[in-house]
Amino acid sequence: MSETILETEKLEKIYKIGGREVRALSDVNLQVKRGDFISIMGPSGSGKTTLLNILGCLDRPTYGKVILDNVDLTKVPEKELYKIRRDKVGFIFQTFNLMPYLKAVENVELPMEAAGRPKDERRKRALELLKIVGLSDRGEHRPNRLSAGEQQRVAIARALANDPDIVLADEPTGNLDGKTKLEIVRLLGRLNGEQGTTIIMVTHDSQIASQAARMLFLADGKLLEKEKKGIHFMREELMCPGCGAKLPTEAKYCFKCGVKL
Amino acid sequence: MGVITRALRNVSRRKIRALLVIVALGFSMAIMMSIPASVVANQLALQGLSEDYNEIITEMEEQINKTMTLIECRLTGGFRRFMPSPFGQTSATSEQFMNESAIYDISSIEGVKDVVPFLEKSVGTTQNVEMRGRIFTMFVTDYTIVGVPLDSSLIDEYTVLPTNIIAGRNLQEGDSGVVILSLNLTEFFGASVGDQANILGRYFTVVGVYKSTDPLGLKNLYMSLSDAQAVTGLEGKISRLDVYAEDQSSINGIVSQITSLYPEFYVTTYEQRLSQLERTKETYQNMLANAESTLSQTRSVAFQVIVLSISATSLIILFTMLYNVRERTREIGILKAIGFSNSTIMSQFMLEGIVLSLMAGAIGVVVGIVGAPYLSSLLLPSINPFGSAGLSRSATLNPTTLTPTANLSQLVTGAPDLQTLLLMFGVSVLLGALGSLYPAWRASRTSPMEALRHE
Numbered sequence: 001m002s003e004t005i006l007e008t009e010k011l012e013k014i015y016k017i018g019g020r021e022v023r024a025l026s027d028v029n030l031q032v033k034r035g036d037f038i039s040i041m042g043p044s045g046s047g048k049t050t051l052l053n054i055l056g057c058l059d060r061p062t063y064g065k066v067i068l069d070n071v072d073l074t075k076v077p078e079k080e081l082y083k084i085r086r087d088k089v090g091f092i093f094q095t096f097n098l099m100p101y102l103k104a105v106e107n108v109e110l111p112m113e114a115a116g117r118p119k120d121e122r123r124k125r126a127l128e129l130l131k132i133v134g135l136s137d138r139g140e141h142r143p144n145r146l147s148a149g150e151q152q153r154v155a156i157a158r159a160l161a162n163d164p165d166i167v168l169a170d171e172p173t174g175n176l177d178g179k180t181k182l183e184i185v186r187l188l189g190r191l192n193g194e195q196g197t198t199i200i201m202v203t204h205d206s207q208i209a210s211q212a213a214r215m216l217f218l219a220d221g222k223l224l225e226k227e228k229k230g231i232h233f234m235r236e237e238l239m240c241p242g243c244g245a246k247l248p249t250e251a252k253y254c255f256k257c258g259v260k261l
Numbered sequence: 262m263g264v265i266t267r268a269l270r271n272v273s274r275r276k277i278r279a280l281l282v283i284v285a286l287g288f289s290m291a292i293m294m295s296i297p298a299s300v301v302a303n304q305l306a307l308q309g310l311s312e313d314y315n316e317i318i319t320e321m322e323e324q325i326n327k328t329m330t331l332i333e334c335r336l337t338g339g340f341r342r343f344m345p346s347p348f349g350q351t352s353a354t355s356e357q358f359m360n361e362s363a364i365y366d367i368s369s370i371e372g373v374k375d376v377v378p379f380l381e382k383s384v385g386t387t388q389n390v391e392m393r394g395r396i397f398t399m400f401v402t403d404y405t406i407v408g409v410p411l412d413s414s415l416i417d418e419y420t421v422l423p424t425n426i427i428a429g430r431n432l433q434e435g436d437s438g439v440v441i442l443s444l445n446l447t448e449f450f451g452a453s454v455g456d457q458a459n460i461l462g463r464y465f466t467v468v469g470v471y472k473s474t475d476p477l478g479l480k481n482l483y484m485s486l487s488d489a490q491a492v493t494g495l496e497g498k499i500s501r502l503d504v505y506a507e508d509q510s511s512i513n514g515i516v517s518q519i520t521s522l523y524p525e526f527y528v529t530t531y532e533q534r535l536s537q538l539e540r541t542k543e544t545y546q547n548m549l550a551n552a553e554s555t556l557s558q559t560r561s562v563a564f565q566v567i568v569l570s571i572s573a574t575s576l577i578i579l580f581t582m583l584y585n586v587r588e589r590t591r592e593i594g595i596l597k598a599i600g601f602s603n604s605t606i607m608s609q610f611m612l613e614g615i616v617l618s619l620m621a622g623a624i625g626v627v628v629g630i631v632g633a634p635y636l637s638s639l640l641l642p643s644i645n646p647f648g649s650a651g652l653s654r655s656a657t658l659n660p661t662t663l664t665p666t667a668n669l670s671q672l673v674t675g676a677p678d679l680q681t682l683l684l685m686f687g688v689s690v691l692l693g694a695l696g697s698l699y700p701a702w703r704a705s706r707t708s709p710m711e712a713l714r715h716e
Binding site for chain 1: 263270271274591592594595596597598599600601602603605709710713
């Protein structure tokens with residue numbers, strides 16, 4: 001599990017706004033190993049979303065390389081990028097971005113439809129994924145009948161639909177209340193621990209960021225080397241970053257050393 | 262959950278909007294469907310009219326040329342036999358009869374070769390007809406009894422009996438208690454060759470059926486003069502005399518003698534008939550020219566209307582779909598982010614346009630079937646060689662006379678054939694695709710990042 005799945009080299013992104021150049025990212029060098037759960041923290045305007053968009057092929061860097069699963073994304077022609085987004089990347093958004101006119105299960109099926117997978121297989125996999133995110137009984141509901149937390153769970157299931165190499169979560173808890181926030185980020189942690197899903201999560205919430213195994217900081221478009229160890233998730237339990245004690249996934253404090261999780 | 266299902270669901274997401282758009286499009290489609298049909302119907306009607314006119318004129322010419330020595334005598338004005346009017350036979354109330362004795366008086370004039378008497382009596386009912394808000398009392402003819410002398414020396418030499426026998430035989434010398442019917446009358450009497458026909462309470466045996474080439478003879482039945490006089494109660498009466506001169510040079514002398522003997526007679530000769538024929542021809546040609554010019558006007562109006570409705574349809578689809586794309590920018594961003602290709606997104610939006618347009622097409626067909634005559638009368642100048650009064654008169658008085666409007670609604674209404682349906686289907690798909698092409702292209706080119714930022 002130490003294979004490098006995603007790597008960026010001297011990534012730069014410069015926007016031109018009204019003739020003025022704005023440097024959104026500068027010299028970002030990032031290495032992500034398969035099975036990593038990384039949170040990238042930073043204040044708003046620090047370039048978090050720009051970085052995530054570039055990693056997810058929604059945007060292109062001005063300079064530098066992005067290598068995903070040994071493919072240099074900057075060399076992939078524009079017309080072929082959708083295949084990368086479809087097969088290698090899963091997106092989770094702050095605003096969930098579910099199709100309002102589709103049932104939960106149909107929303108999960110959507111990326112598989114894009115991949116041209118047969119109908120039966122799609123439905124089976126979608127139901128499986130809904131079960132994993134704890135919504136096995138909500139598949140027939142439209143998004144407006146689901147709570148915010150449930151909608152984000154559907155979005156997570158959708159992100160996993162095509163077994164992506166990497167899941168990119170852009171402020172996944174930004175629209176959720178305190179309790180649900182933790183539920184969602186721990187679900188991500190659980191998926192990372194149980195399924196080995198590689199996750200990069202962007203947030204400005206330190207409590208949420210600290211749930212990830214590895215924390216990075218982005219400020220003014222620069223990635224700070226100051227990495228901080230987050231909680232490490234294991235099967236059905238988590239490890240205290242302070243004393244290494246094994247704790248249940250719903251724990252809020254370490255019962256051994258009292259560290260707030 | 263394929264592209265098609267999604268397109269259908271997207272269309273039904275905004276029900277009221279979709280409905281309004283579809284109804285608006287439907288009317289355009291209905292216009293597109295019914296207008297060409299009306300033009301074709303008008304064209305066919307005009308063609309039929311012109312063919313009929315030509316036939317009438319040819320027939321008249323033939324008749325007139327055969328009868329250079331004929332002097333026609335009757336008590337009422339007009340040129341009943343040879344100068345049919347397109348308005349049909351207007352009335353039998355003006356029928357007047359003369360005494361048989363005129364036959365002998367005229368036969369004895371020098372230069373007269375033969376005299377053929379006719380008795381023509383129309384049978385029918387008086388009806389009140391409303392026309393332009395006024396009530397007219399009119400005599401509607403059921404049939405006309407024509408009594409002719411069945412004398413072989415006359416019927417063999419002159420035009421006395423109809424010639425176009427299609428069943429049975431013609432009348433012949435010595436026939437009594439028998440008739441020949443115009444084909445158009447067989448239904449009225451419910452009788453054909455060998456059957457009995459009840460004529461004014463007496464039964465006659467039908468020995469023959471003929472097809473009339475004279476538009477005024479469509480309701481005639483022929484019997485012997487004496488039978489006709491007996492059955493109509495007009496004993497010793499006749500209505501018309503055909504006087505044949507020995508040669509053309511004696512015609513003027515005969516005419517002057519007849520008019521001095523019977524000043525009340527209307528007498529017509531070859532020359533008068535010829536000049537009347539010219540006038541008739543002119544009238545017909547004017548009518549046809551009028552109809553022709555109306556038709557060409559109709560065609561150009563139809564063309565404009567169709568171009569307008571095609572553009573309207575495409576524009577409605579274009580703006581609806583553009584609005585749709587704008588409104589759903591975010592959705593497009595999501596679809597792109599989760600891996601839909603540009604072409605899939607483009608085909609989805611085009612499909613939505615086509616679905617809209619197909620639904621409109623279905624409505625258009627229904628509206629078109631129900632409303633085609635109204636739509637076309639509303640939008641197209643009507644073809645009417647007789648003028649509006651003439652048309653209604655001919656329609657009420659003589660149903661056999663051509664009525665273009667009747668033809669029109671027959672052709673345009675009724676279940677549309679497969680060809681029309683396929684055409685409408687094709688037009689719908691084409692216009693849907695055309696109208697949604699640009700919006701769909703715009704949708705597919707939307708940058709996913711921008712789209713996701715869109716609120």
